[in-house]
Amino acid sequence: MATIIIHSNTLNFEQSKTLERKFGKLSAVHNHYRAEVETAPTHEQLVQLRQELELDINVLPANFDSKTVKLVISDMDSTLISIECVDEIADFINVKPQVAAITEAAMRGELNFEESLTERVSLLKGLETNALQHVYDERLTLNPGAETWIEGLKEQGIKFALVSGGFTFFTQRLQERLGIDFTRANVLEIEGHQLSGRVVGDIVGAQAKADFLIELCDQMEILMSQTIAVGDGANDLMMMKEAGLSVAYHAKPTVQEQADTALNYRGLDAILDFIA
Ligand SMILES: [Mg+2]
Numbered sequence: 001m002a003t004i005i006i007h008s009n010t011l012n013f014e015q016s017k018t019l020e021r022k023f024g025k026l027s028a029v030h031n032h033y034r035a036e037v038e039t040a041p042t043h044e045q046l047v048q049l050r051q052e053l054e055l056d057i058n059v060l061p062a063n064f065d066s067k068t069v070k071l072v073i074s075d076m077d078s079t080l081i082s083i084e085c086v087d088e089i090a091d092f093i094n095v096k097p098q099v100a101a102i103t104e105a106a107m108r109g110e111l112n113f114e115e116s117l118t119e120r121v122s123l124l125k126g127l128e129t130n131a132l133q134h135v136y137d138e139r140l141t142l143n144p145g146a147e148t149w150i151e152g153l154k155e156q157g158i159k160f161a162l163v164s165g166g167f168t169f170f171t172q173r174l175q176e177r178l179g180i181d182f183t184r185a186n187v188l189e190i191e192g193h194q195l196s197g198r199v200v201g202d203i204v205g206a207q208a209k210a211d212f213l214i215e216l217c218d219q220m221e222i223l224m225s226q227t228i229a230v231g232d233g234a235n236d237l238m239m240m241k242e243a244g245l246s247v248a249y250h251a252k253p254t255v256q257e258q259a260d261t262a263l264n265y266r267g268l269d270a271i272l273d274f275i276a
Helices: 013-023 043-053 085-091 096-107 113-122 130-139 146-155 168-178 206-220 234-242 253-258 268-275
Strands: 002-006 027-029 032-037 057-059 071-075 159-167 182-191 194-200 227-231 245-249 261-263
Touching: 013 032, 013 043, 043 057, 057 261, 071 206, 085 096, 085 113, 085 130, 085 159, 096 113, 096 234, 113 182, 113 194, 130 168, 146 159, 146 168, 146 268, 159 168, 159 206, 168 182, 182 206, 206 227, 206 234, 227 234, 227 268, 234 245, 234 253, 245 253, 245 268, 261 268
Parallel strands: 071 159, 071 227, 159 182, 227 245, 245 261
Antiparallel strands: 002 032, 002 057, 027 032, 182 194
16 A cells, blocks of 8 residues: 655646546545555656646655654755855855856756865855845745744654755754754855855765764654655755655756655645645
């Protein structure tokens, strides 16, 4: 048996007809629909059905027990928030096209993340630090459903960790604003009132994200199977592979192919459907 999750509380005639033909009877659970099937659809069938019906449809992995979840870990840039912070910072010294091109290639998995970050940060050398506050105040917006998602987790006593290949300047502000339990990100080195173009200490890349998840599980004395990891980029995949359930959020194709589940239409609050 497999559980199918349809992340919508309203289905039009065509959508429900097609879904019932494929999965049998649908049942309404909180804010979404579910179906129990003998044989789970293949990844290709699922991808095709999502596109045809313009719905987020996922299969819960057989070994994932939603009732035991204790920790959700999420990427920041283009996952919890709608921007890539480093690209927006770069705009203040007119190097956004160069930096954004490197970011994009890194997120597709074409460049080593750590090297690409070193390169991007070096392009920020000399920038006045108040530009970071401008990015936070004027450009940083939460992705749809972010607050509902985090509140919903708190109500269920599930901890939330924010991990980022971006910068602590932003993770710390979001931690205070949203009441986030744990954060980890890169520290931009500052000299005087300017960025030095370097990161302090080791870079938080793909391995460091996975390590943070493992470290938190040890600290909380829980199993990896009790976690959900959410991300959009290639540097989230190592962390996502460690988690009990991985969610590709409006993610790059390579990430969607390797994650347990994907959301391409709904906001972050749809992640609550997995633990309803
Ligand atoms: Mg990201």
